[in-house]
Amino acid sequence: MNKYKVAVVGATGVVGRTILKVLEEKNLPVSEYCLFASKNSAGNKLKFNNKEYIVQELTENSFDSGFDFAIFSAGGDIAKKFAPIAVERGCVVVDNSSAFRMDKDVPLVVPEVNKDELKNHKGIIANPNCSTIQAVLVLAPLNEAYKIKRIVYSTYQAVSGAGKKGILDLENGIKQYYSNTDGNNEYELQKFPYPIFNNCLPHIDVFLENGYTKEEEKMINETRKILGRSKLPITATAVRVPVFNCHGESINIEFNDIYEINDAIEVLKSAPGVVIKDDLENIEYPLPTEVSGQNDVYVGRIRRDFSLKSGLNLWVVGDNIRKGAATNAVQIVEELMKM
């Protein structure tokens, strides 16, 4: 069996640390790992696979020593600068940022849905947006069965998706609420334009000319690319909620074909990476607190939309840091190792 040399770029971030956890759990055939981060984080020590790793500064020479795979989770600017360098040195890059996702030469892959796309890569594979990954796991088999006609997304997104500073904003808000007696205990926001504690912010990523956020546009475009339906009508409203981890999604689907609700449930039951939690008698449905730490995506509240000839409503919850980022990226590397 081949043994590979793997780089993790952005190893100290929220997603980077979870990538290390998932790599530990998967135990891939790897001979050597190297952990990279920015200058600020270089020198940090991370425990990984029962060894202490010293995080190295990412430089233009980082890939000279010959890596087989690199998982980037360091934002779009770093990816744009360093992924091509890595590829030039013979390394295959799985990138978590949005930098290459809509590039027609770059496969955008959720292995359970479209791992065949990996065959066409030219050195870079893009990991989709977290909200998109958990949605398409559920949508792809339904699209296969009944051909989707239109999708309406409304999201309930956790602060972990905004990194450490997003988590800090929620933690500081909780502390202020709990300890505040005189109302003068203001804290400085690190990430969001408004307090996320006790609030819902209909604003994720930047606003675009057309009134949508980049997050909403990503969900629309990436869903189309992954489902291979470039003109599929989709709309989205993305909202940040005061939850630490796991995105929730209210998904409304219109189908071309007529369906039976029990058949749709069977379709979802056999969907890889998807767990059904939908037992109303026992008050069971997917919850962020329960899905946190899971690699699978959970679906519940599965019910016909009576406002359409052939419509379906779903409530989908996924760990945005695991399956929405780290787990999916590691799965892509795992698939590439098998090829």
Add this chain to the structure above:
Amino acid sequence: MNKYKVAVVGATGVVGRTILKVLEEKNLPVSEYCLFASKNSAGNKLKFNNKEYIVQELTENSFDSGFDFAIFSAGGDIAKKFAPIAVERGCVVVDNSSAFRMDKDVPLVVPEVNKDELKNHKGIIANPNCSTIQAVLVLAPLNEAYKIKRIVYSTYQAVSGAGKKGILDLENGIKQYYSNTDGNNEYELQKFPYPIFNNCLPHIDVFLENGYTKEEEKMINETRKILGRSKLPITATAVRVPVFNCHGESINIEFNDIYEINDAIEVLKSAPGVVIKDDLENIEYPLPTEVSGQNDVYVGRIRRDFSLKSGLNLWVVGDNIRKGAATNAVQIVEELMKM
């Protein structure tokens, strides 16, 4: 000018106390107020209009002394038992519960939308569900202008809608998170089946046979009744979020008629009870923390839904205890006093 005698039933609850605040602010032509509650709360003292009121126990004889109006906010069972008694004694009842809302003899009124319905009352007027009130304020003028073809609701609902025990569940969750060091600091849930802190519960009110919750069904049926569109296609997903006060709603609308986005904004600008907060350049949109305490409903993220020939997406936030309950009920009484 006539002076009226007014009863407030359920005066000690979350909505009841806010009804007293709104009545203070409105200064209606009232000669006498009486505050009623259950046996448990009777004897409590409430400060109201700079006077101390002793809360009286609600009994079958409570309405014998001749009231002109009663605002009930004490749940469906109390309303079903006592509202007919009050009406028999010549009192007009505005009821906040769902007990009479879908009764064809009972007007379901949001004054800015359909106050003419008040002319047809037979003693009882129903105050709509909180989520419905804030939605129809925005939907009614758009329906008038472009005829709505279909609505998809996804809600982000605050714990105050579940009363004191709902608020307590969120407070206890915050306290536990803040103070917990050993993980053994469990608190007992008062209202929700799962912790609402750090969570989203796709479950408001009870589950029905068809897989929907009663809250979702209320939104569908009450929207139809208030808009006078008994067969309007509507679907809904109602979710509880960890926010103390103010419901958010992602509303997706399909119109029959073609529209221009600037015209739709003008329609909303002239909608009574509605405030537009939608300035993306200055990062302004409706937020629960900012709308809390307001009587108006706020709308933002107004943008065309490009997945339809004529579609629109909105983000609507309303204070579910004020306009969603107390303010609307008091406005109904105010309108009745003018008739």
